[in-house]
Amino acid sequence: xxxxxxxxxxxxxxxxxxxxxxxxxxxxxxxxxVLLPFALRLDGRPHADWLQFLGRFHxxxxxxxxxMLVVLPFLELAGTTRPGLREAAGFVLHVTLATGxxxxxxxxxxAYGSGVMGATVTRHMWGGIALLIELMVWVTVRPAWIAGQLxxxxxxxxxxxxxxxxxxxxxxxxxxxxxxYLTRYMPGPLKRFFPSASAASDAAYVGSAYTRYIHPIFDxxxxxxxxxxxxxxxxxxxxxxxxxxGGKDGTVIAPRNPDHSLxxxxxxxxxxxxxxxxxxxxxxxxxxxxxxxxxxxxxxxSPTGSSIPGIATAAxxxxxxxxxxxxxxDLMNEIRQMQSSEGAKLVAVSAKPSDGxxxxxxxxxxxxxxxxxxxxxxxxxxxxxxxxxxxxVSDSCFxxxxxxxxxxxxxxxxxxVTGRRLGKLSSLSQLTYLNLSGTKVTSDALxxxxxxxxxxxxxxxxxxxxxxxADTNSTRxxxx
Amino acid sequence: xKQHPLCSDCENPVTPLDLPIPRAVKQEWAALETxxxxxxxxxxxxxxxALAGLFGELGQRSYARGADVNSASEASNGFGLPHFAPKAKxxxxxxxxxxxxxMDLFDYKPSLAAQFNQDMPDSVRGxxxxxxxxxxxxxxxxxxxxxxFAQHGQTGTWVSNLLPYTARMVDDLTIIKTTNTDAxxxxxxxxxxxxxxxxxxxxxxxxxxxxxxxxxNDNLPTFIVLxxxxxxxxxxxxxxxxxxxxxxxxxEYAGVGLRSGTxxxxxxxxxxxxxxxxxxxxxxxxxxxxxxxxxxxxxxxTNARIAQYEMAFRMQSSVPELIDLSKEPPSTxxxxxxxxxxxxxFAYNCLLARRMAERGVRFTQIYKRGWDVHDNVVGxxxxxxxxxxxxxxxxxxDLRRRGLLDDTLVIWAGEFGRTVYSQGGLxxxxxxxxxxxxxxxTWMAGGGVRPGITYGxxxxxxxxxxxxxxxxxxxxxxxxxxLGIDHNKFTYKFQGLDxxxxxxxxxxxxxxxxx
Numbered sequence: 001x002x003x004x005x006x007x008x009x010x011x012x013x014x015x016x017x018x019x020x021x022x023x024x025x026x027x028x029x030x031x032x033x034v035l036l037p038f039a040l041r042l043d044g045r046p047h048a049d050w051l052q053f054l055g056r057f058h059x060x061x062x063x064x065x066x067x068m069l070v071v072l073p074f075l076e077l078a079g080t081t082r083p084g085l086r087e088a089a090g091f092v093l094h095v096t097l098a099t100g101x102x103x104x105x106x107x108x109x110x111a112y113g114s115g116v117m118g119a120t121v122t123r124h125m126w127g128g129i130a131l132l133i134e135l136m137v138w139v140t141v142r143p144a145w146i147a148g149q150l151x152x153x154x155x156x157x158x159x160x161x162x163x164x165x166x167x168x169x170x171x172x173x174x175x176x177x178x179x180x181y182l183t184r185y186m187p188g189p190l191k192r193f194f195p196s197a198s199a200a201s202d203a204a205y206v207g208s209a210y211t212r213y214i215h216p217i218f219d220x221x222x223x224x225x226x227x228x229x230x231x232x233x234x235x236x237x238x239x240x241x242x243x244x245x246g247g248k249d250g251t252v253i254a255p256r257n258p259d260h261s262l263x264x265x266x267x268x269x270x271x272x273x274x275x276x277x278x279x280x281x282x283x284x285x286x287x288x289x290x291x292x293x294x295x296x297x298x299x300x301x302s303p304t305g306s307s308i309p310g311i312a313t314a315a316x317x318x319x320x321x322x323x324x325x326x327x328x329x330d331l332m333n334e335i336r337q338m339q340s341s342e343g344a345k346l347v348a349v350s351a352k353p354s355d356g357x358x359x360x361x362x363x364x365x366x367x368x369x370x371x372x373x374x375x376x377x378x379x380x381x382x383x384x385x386x387x388x389x390x391x392x393v394s395d396s397c398f399x400x401x402x403x404x405x406x407x408x409x410x411x412x413x414x415x416x417v418t419g420r421r422l423g424k425l426s427s428l429s430q431l432t433y434l435n436l437s438g439t440k441v442t443s444d445a446l447x448x449x450x451x452x453x454x455x456x457x458x459x460x461x462x463x464x465x466x467x468x469x470a471d472t473n474s475t476r477x478x479x480x
Numbered sequence: 481x482k483q484h485p486l487c488s489d490c491e492n493p494v495t496p497l498d499l500p501i502p503r504a505v506k507q508e509w510a511a512l513e514t515x516x517x518x519x520x521x522x523x524x525x526x527x528x529x530a531l532a533g534l535f536g537e538l539g540q541r542s543y544a545r546g547a548d549v550n551s552a553s554e555a556s557n558g559f560g561l562p563h564f565a566p567k568a569k570x571x572x573x574x575x576x577x578x579x580x581x582x583m584d585l586f587d588y589k590p591s592l593a594a595q596f597n598q599d600m601p602d603s604v605r606g607x608x609x610x611x612x613x614x615x616x617x618x619x620x621x622x623x624x625x626x627x628x629f630a631q632h633g634q635t636g637t638w639v640s641n642l643l644p645y646t647a648r649m650v651d652d653l654t655i656i657k658t659t660n661t662d663a664x665x666x667x668x669x670x671x672x673x674x675x676x677x678x679x680x681x682x683x684x685x686x687x688x689x690x691x692x693x694x695x696x697n698d699n700l701p702t703f704i705v706l707x708x709x710x711x712x713x714x715x716x717x718x719x720x721x722x723x724x725x726x727x728x729x730x731x732e733y734a735g736v737g738l739r740s741g742t743x744x745x746x747x748x749x750x751x752x753x754x755x756x757x758x759x760x761x762x763x764x765x766x767x768x769x770x771x772x773x774x775x776x777x778x779x780x781x782t783n784a785r786i787a788q789y790e791m792a793f794r795m796q797s798s799v800p801e802l803i804d805l806s807k808e809p810p811s812t813x814x815x816x817x818x819x820x821x822x823x824x825x826f827a828y829n830c831l832l833a834r835r836m837a838e839r840g841v842r843f844t845q846i847y848k849r850g851w852d853v854h855d856n857v858v859g860x861x862x863x864x865x866x867x868x869x870x871x872x873x874x875x876x877x878d879l880r881r882r883g884l885l886d887d888t889l890v891i892w893a894g895e896f897g898r899t900v901y902s903q904g905g906l907x908x909x910x911x912x913x914x915x916x917x918x919x920x921x922t923w924m925a926g927g928g929v930r931p932g933i934t935y936g937x938x939x940x941x942x943x944x945x946x947x948x949x950x951x952x953x954x955x956x957x958x959x960x961x962x963l964g965i966d967h968n969k970f971t972y973k974f975q976g977l978d979x980x981x982x983x984x985x986x987x988x989x990x991x992x993x994x995x
Contacts, residue, residue: 322565349562349565349566350561350562350563350564350565350566350964351560351561351562351563351564352564352565355564355565360696360840362696362697362698362839362840363697363698363699389838390838409886411883413882413883433883433886435882435883437881437882437883457883457886459881459882459883461881461882461883462809462811
């Protein structure tokens, strides 16, 4: 006890001179740290193997300072009543600083040695540097706090340190496990608060075979290391232009030449080969995925082509992509009311509200008339299919139906329509299916339909307009 | 009268302390039952209950997101189905019970003719276990098909001369030559095909669809089964209601069988002197009593019973309308043929299936028995084909010309195929064929599948799959996909498992079949 008192006295007497020397020291090291990334610039190239060998101890060692840093506030808090713990806190703080410094150096060696780069890597690195500087400040101001000064500033510093730690650790975790590691299996209601950093893709190539079949392969298997957050070997596969630009080893895709495409070579090596991709035991590409890549490259690796020859996909369907309808969740109560008052139903096409609604009249078909249909007008933009077969609607239904701007399929079979006002439908650009079987529609009435660009299937069975040929195919007419 | 010691009705209620149990146990009971303990425990229980409520709500909400609309408009389901916009709204399944011989109908193997009566190489059969009917055979003589094949349609698809009508619509069909199953005997195979499991007790495809997608017409059952009248000359294997049962799902999702006679639902009509109002009043009272039972006992089957009474009431008017064919135009009879006028024939059932599709029945399954041709293939097969060929063709064609094929999936399948080697004696003009699970031919048509393709390849003996196998589970997964369902997400918790139609073994949607 006596020794400790003497020590404190000695420190107090030396305080001013000693402290300023410490501050100078802190400032010097901090400057060095800030300059370090400029000396060892991450250029996406791997460097000497021994750098990486040492660097790989970074993830191992990193948890030591983290654990101690987290325990420090508890020690400091408990130390206010138990002096022994306060003393321990000082010791732990110094060990934290020492191991933290080693970890930082190893981390930079890892990044520099393995040739990784990217936004997350950079953030993680600066987070680590900031944290170490904060730790040094912490060590420097602690004696003043023990001496009874800085009663407010000290806890603030601790809080800043912990926040920096959390943020930096999260960046590091994202590098190891992928950026959606924490949010992927989050319950739906919580997910709303975390707008998913979902896969980036080229908006320009929507609907192309590349977007639908090729990009998702990269997205699932490659982008974790070759993406915006981590650019291993300077290669990014998250955008078409970047994919074609290639990495430090040059281009990775040789259009029409799969065998000379580095990317395809790497994913088809033996899994034991050190150049095999995806590296480090991540899930390899399936045979189907490789086949799709090969076929795509063989066909010219185009970002816009709508199909890949030789690959059986759902792509070659002639159907238009579904046009999303707007949000109607505000109208849910009215939709329910309509159902009980009119008997006809508005049914969701699928669990995805933007797929729209089907107007279903089966249960009340024989009585469902134009006036009732008109009452559904306020839901018009959300209705993609109107099942009006065998209902009591007449030609004036087209006045209402012309407002159903997102209508894709219209069933009017077995109704009293004569087709006199079919021209009203010409504003429906999405309409692909029109069933007029069993009506009195004549072929003259059909002329205005020619202006509907996407109308592919018109059914005229048992109508005056039915083509005379006995061939069953003839009832299916194409306006194209 | 002696009362049970724990009976609560007796005049002097008995507590556990009065029971003849060891003193130590009584003391423990007394010690536990203090007010403090009671309050403490209730507090905890309430806490857990609140937590469970919160989590339950959370979980359900995330599960049912986007299902709001469905639950609003289709009261039946509240769990977000279909998962994605479906190509087909409904399906019609033509079930060829017994196992049609694929190499006599679709799987053309011209090279077999040269190998007539030669023993099949052992390498082709491998170490396959055969049925008891042919396992004892010392020879496995190759029996080439008795009938010539020809190419049809723009696709040039080979079809046997036995199926002249089917041959006309090959450009509309998606023919799968490599369907394969795990079972070699009828009952397990037919259960696997229908319910995804060889053992009884699982819901069938139709029940899953009824449960998941719900009804499109309140006045008709969601899932209807039609049986074709049996032909006594044929080898008819039994089919039972297990094949259209609801398994662990509520029994309201089970298939409703319509009889093949003129009176498709027995006792559906009201007895003389009972008018519809009386019937209504009676049903209302029965429902009230049933609701009381439900409140007391809480058995969901009571709900199913209430729903079934109501359905029967509505069917009293909807079924007579459904089977009234008098308003069918002449073109119908030109297409389906005169047989379609006789109730119970396959053609008649196909016509009914089309009428049901128009009226919003979600799933119709037509069973045709008799394909189990163990001997006398040459004698039996022409009859079987003649009974079914025109009906199937008429159904697909009728759906197409009426604009229904765009959103109806038609499926034609048996539970397995048949062997290329002859069962029993092979003569110049006759042979028999045993069960064969390793490959058999099925077809689909309509919403969601790609028309005019033949999928998969079998070896020269139509014995093993060479390319693109389609297991029964993949077959079912693909059907569900056409109806907008992700088979892996469509589960029902039972016996601690997330049960699904495609069983626990991984299954895959066959992308090559999709439009």
